[in-house]
Amino acid sequence: MSDLLERLRGRGWRMTSQRRVVAEVLNGDHVHLTADEVHVRAARLLPEISRATVYNTLGELVLLGEVMEVSTDGRAKRYDPNAHRPHQHLVCSRCGTIRDVHPTGDPLVDLPPGERFGFTLSGADVTYRGVCPACA
Amino acid sequence: MSDLLERLRGRGWRMTSQRRVVAEVLNGDHVHLTADEVHVRAARLLPEISRATVYNTLGELVLLGEVMEVSTDGRAKRYDPNAHRPHQHLVCSRCGTIRDVHPTGDPLVDLPPGERFGFTLSGADVTYRGVCPACA
DNA sequence: ATCTATGCAAAGACTTTGCATTTTT
């Protein structure tokens, strides 16, 4: 749908060739790359790009709210460009692959006051676990 | 309630002084320590204990299913001794503190077949996010 | 006596940082 690059341009994000290739690599659905995977793919388009820049850029995109950081167990963080559309994740317990899934009914379970321990709630994540077809 | 140490003894777990202090440190409710925190506290009871042993022991407890690994964002993994009782986590977005919360209604949302992408589902985690009283 | 856990120190995976240089606006 909406193009990450366009959205960023619209927000007046200073554009460089490095940032452009990072945004290109991240664009799409069911994209959940690690920083290193982003670096490898970005380097195919722009060989000189450094790992540091990839990390910087990913950090920026997260701050801008355009990309979400997803941490699955002990593995490297993954970056999900679907920050604008609420969704949940289905994670393969074997290989770590992630698919986006979309709420069906009303999965946003609320927490009763007695269970809040004084916290100010901001939301809830749901992560489904299972084994993907490739690993089964 | 149930004592972690007792449960482990009952399962014929080879007991050493190191393992004993790790189990003691982990025992309780709302305990979600990092490996390093476990090491510090264990070392107060048994100064010679090494980090490697703490990591080994935590890994064992996870394999035995007596302790759960909880990964919150990019921080170090935390270890939760409440593996036996189903519960969810309420995480402070500011400081990372975790509280256990217990299902009220039926929070286990099911995923419709059309959204499974061929995965064999094994379960779902719910994590509530918010700001804890200390950080607010 | 046998079998396993421990501890050290080194390596490894992932990420961040400081600073001089280059690029964008």
Added chain:
DNA sequence: AAAAATGCAAAGTCTTTGCATAGAT
């Protein structure tokens, strides 16, 4: 020209590993 991004290399955090020694059953 001013402001900000890049890249390098070094350091930092968290975790794992190999192997000789110590300890549990």
